[in-house]
Amino acid sequence: MSAKRGDRAAPPPRPGGYVLRFATNDAAKGWEELCxxxxxxxxxxxxxxxxDPCPSPPTSRQHPLKGxxxxxxxxxxTLPQxxxxVTAGGRIW
Structure with missing residues (x-):
């Protein structure tokens, strides 16, 4: 069965880790393609x-969106995005 909006992005979280979920069905499809x-x-x-979904300071690959x-x-x-x-052309929001 394919992942869809609201599903957890596998694998299961580690103790103390955050649970990652897809915001849209397109995000779930995009995740599979990125994998x-x-x-x-x-x-x-x-x-x-x-x-650490919002590292401080931001890393070279992980940073807040603007505007x-x-x-x-x-x-x-209201949460920060x-x-x-991931790659030169592949991004996760």
């Missing part, structure tokens, strides 16, 4: 985001 194209980089991205994309509403809360550079 096929750059498995090792995608796994490194998953591990980095799971352990109108800097925040998004989720369950009635970050981007992780």
């Amino acid at each position: 096929r194209q750059a498995a090792a980089n995608t796994r490194a991205a998953f591990d980095a985001i799971e352990s 109108s994309l800097s925040t998004a509403a989720h369950n009635g809360k 970050w981007q992780y550079e």
